[in-house]
Amino acid sequence: MxxxxxxxxxxxxxxxxxxxxxxGSDDLLCIASSPSA
Structure with missing residues (x-):
């Protein structure tokens, strides 16, 4: 590793x-992993 x-x-x-x-699932994950959010 x-x-x-x-x-x-x-x-x-x-x-x-x-x-x-x-x-539209895991909105928090998208926001956390998207720099443009």
Whole structure:
């Protein structure tokens, strides 16, 4: 477990944030993980 794993997790999170915005679920997670919120 190192920085590379964290980077992969961050990249993998991006599509989820978009999906959450589309479905309207996990609003707090979207706000917390979106720099534009």
């Amino acid at each position: 190192g920085p590379s794993l964290l980077i992969v997790l961050e990249i993998a999170r991006l599509p989820r944030v978009i999906i959450h915005y589309d479905t």
